[in-house]
Amino acid sequence: MDYLKQDLASLHADLVAKKYSAKELTQQTFANIKATDPQVDAFLHLNEDEALAQADQIDAAGISEDQPLAGIPMALKDNLVTKNVTTTAGSKILGNFKPVYDATVVQKLANAQMISVGKTNLDEFAMGSSTENSAFKTTKNAWDHTKVPGGSSGGSAAAVAAGMVPATLGSDTGGSIRQPASFNGVVGMKPTYGRVSRWGLIAFGSSLDAIGPMTRTVKDNALMLSAIAGHDQHDLTSSDKAVPNYAADLTAATSVKGLRIGLPKEFLGDGIADDVKQAILAAADTYRKLGATVDEVSLPHNKYGVAAYYIIASSEASSNLQRFDGIRYGYRAQDVKNLEDVYVKSRSEGFGEEVKRRIMLGTFSLSAGFYDAYFLKAARVRTVILNDFKAILKDHDFIMGPVTPTTAFGIGEEITDPMTMYMNDILTIPVNLAGLPGLSLPAGFSKGLPIGMQLIGRPFDESTLYQAGYAFEQNTEFHTKVPTLGGHN
Structure with a gap:
C-alpha cells in the first residue's frame, strides 16, 4: 500500500470493489508505520488491537458506495481525547492519562467508519512551532530529517507527508495546522471558528482553537x-x-474565473524570504492565467498580530491549564509534604519550559493592575485586525499569501530563542484572531523543501477556498511531489 500514490477516493473504490479488505488495509498501514516512523518519529501511540477489531466489524458489515471514508485508516493529534487510549497532549503531566470519552470529531470519524490507528506527536499542549517542545520526542520533517516539521501539529503533518496514513486531524490556535502543512508539503485546513466542535480538544486558547x-x-x-x-x-x-x-463541487471544471483575490503587500514585505516571495508571485500569475484578478491590498495592523496573540493565547492557556494540578488526574509529584507542595511540584515537574513561560505570561497579563494595559489592549487590537480582513473581503473573494516567512528551519536552530520562534507564525496568527478559515497547500519548492500558500476566506466560506485550492492544484504539479524517505531531497 502506497499512500503517496493514492487518495481517499481511490482507496474507497478499491475497498468497495474488494481489492482488499479494511483489515488488510489496516494491517498494511501498521506495517508501513513501523517501517517508516523510526526515521520520522511522527507517532506517540499506536492502537493496533482496537483498529484491527474495528476493521473486522467494518468488513463484516460491508462498505457501500455512499460511505466514502469507511475502512480507511487515519491518525489523530494527541490532544484529541480518545476513550481508553492514552492521550498526553505531548506533556509529561498527562503521560498516563486515558480519557473516558471520545472527542466529538473522534466520534464523527468513527461514525463515518474511519479507522484510527494512533496518536501523533505535538508541541506540549500545542504550544510551539516546531514539535521540539514535546515531552517525548522530536518529530522530523518528512522531506529532510535534519529540519523541523513545524508545529504544533508536526506529527500529523509528517505522518501524511511520509505516506504513513492518508489523513490526520490537527489543531490550529495560531497556525498549528497550516504551518506544518506548509513545511511538509501537504494540505491543511484551519476552518472558521465554530465550524468544527472543540469538545474533547484539550484546550490551549479557547477563543482561538480550531480542529481541522x-x-x-x-x-x-x-x-x-x-x-x-x-x-x-x-x-x-x-x-x-x-x-x-465540500468535495461535491470539486471537479476538473472547477474554475476561479472572475474571482477577485487580494494579495497583501505586508505578506511579501521585510522578513519574507525571497524564494517564498517568488513562489507566491508565481502562484498569483497562475490564478491570473486561470481568469482571476489579483489585486495588491493592505493589512496595515498585521504586524501587531503576534504581540496581541501571545497575550490573548497565553492568558487563556493560564486559565485552561490550571486544571492540571496533580489532584484529579495526570502526573503527581512524589516528594511532597503538604497540599501546596502537590500543586507546585506537580506542575513544576510536569510542565515543560515553554508551557511554564506562557502560563507566567498569561497570569501576568490577567493580573490586577496589568489587565487593562495588556489583555484589554490586545483584545482591541484583535478587533482592529478583524476589521482589516473585513475591509478586504468585502470586495474580494479571498486573500492569498505565504504561510510562513521561510521554508523549514533546522532542528535545534531556533528552540532557544522564543521571540524568533514566535515570529514564524506572523502570517498565520491574524487568521485565528479574526476567526476566519485558512487553507494551506503546496505552491513551490526551494532547495528540496516545500513552500506553502495560504488562502484566507470569509467566515464559513471554506467552499470557495477549496474550489480555489483545487483549481490551483489541478493546474500545477506541486502536490504530486513526494519526499525521498530516509534522506535529503
Whole structure:
C-alpha cells in the first residue's frame, strides 16, 4: 500500500470493489508505520488491537458506495481525547492519562467508519512551532530529517507527508495546522471558528482553537472537513449553519474565473524570504492565467498580530491549564509534604519550559493592575485586525499569501530563542484572531523543501477556498511531489 500514490477516493473504490479488505488495509498501514516512523518519529501511540477489531466489524458489515471514508485508516493529534487510549497532549503531566470519552470529531470519524490507528506527536499542549517542545520526542520533517516539521501539529503533518496514513486531524490556535502543512508539503485546513466542535480538544486558547484535517490533496481535505464539521450540543461555540458537501463541487471544471483575490503587500514585505516571495508571485500569475484578478491590498495592523496573540493565547492557556494540578488526574509529584507542595511540584515537574513561560505570561497579563494595559489592549487590537480582513473581503473573494516567512528551519536552530520562534507564525496568527478559515497547500519548492500558500476566506466560506485550492492544484504539479524517505531531497 502506497499512500503517496493514492487518495481517499481511490482507496474507497478499491475497498468497495474488494481489492482488499479494511483489515488488510489496516494491517498494511501498521506495517508501513513501523517501517517508516523510526526515521520520522511522527507517532506517540499506536492502537493496533482496537483498529484491527474495528476493521473486522467494518468488513463484516460491508462498505457501500455512499460511505466514502469507511475502512480507511487515519491518525489523530494527541490532544484529541480518545476513550481508553492514552492521550498526553505531548506533556509529561498527562503521560498516563486515558480519557473516558471520545472527542466529538473522534466520534464523527468513527461514525463515518474511519479507522484510527494512533496518536501523533505535538508541541506540549500545542504550544510551539516546531514539535521540539514535546515531552517525548522530536518529530522530523518528512522531506529532510535534519529540519523541523513545524508545529504544533508536526506529527500529523509528517505522518501524511511520509505516506504513513492518508489523513490526520490537527489543531490550529495560531497556525498549528497550516504551518506544518506548509513545511511538509501537504494540505491543511484551519476552518472558521465554530465550524468544527472543540469538545474533547484539550484546550490551549479557547477563543482561538480550531480542529481541522491534514491530507495530501485538496479534495481529500474537503471530504474530511465535511465529516467532522457541524453543530454540537456539547460545544456552545459551534455553529448551527448547514455543512456543505465540500468535495461535491470539486471537479476538473472547477474554475476561479472572475474571482477577485487580494494579495497583501505586508505578506511579501521585510522578513519574507525571497524564494517564498517568488513562489507566491508565481502562484498569483497562475490564478491570473486561470481568469482571476489579483489585486495588491493592505493589512496595515498585521504586524501587531503576534504581540496581541501571545497575550490573548497565553492568558487563556493560564486559565485552561490550571486544571492540571496533580489532584484529579495526570502526573503527581512524589516528594511532597503538604497540599501546596502537590500543586507546585506537580506542575513544576510536569510542565515543560515553554508551557511554564506562557502560563507566567498569561497570569501576568490577567493580573490586577496589568489587565487593562495588556489583555484589554490586545483584545482591541484583535478587533482592529478583524476589521482589516473585513475591509478586504468585502470586495474580494479571498486573500492569498505565504504561510510562513521561510521554508523549514533546522532542528535545534531556533528552540532557544522564543521571540524568533514566535515570529514564524506572523502570517498565520491574524487568521485565528479574526476567526476566519485558512487553507494551506503546496505552491513551490526551494532547495528540496516545500513552500506553502495560504488562502484566507470569509467566515464559513471554506467552499470557495477549496474550489480555489483545487483549481490551483489541478493546474500545477506541486502536490504530486513526494519526499525521498530516509534522506535529503
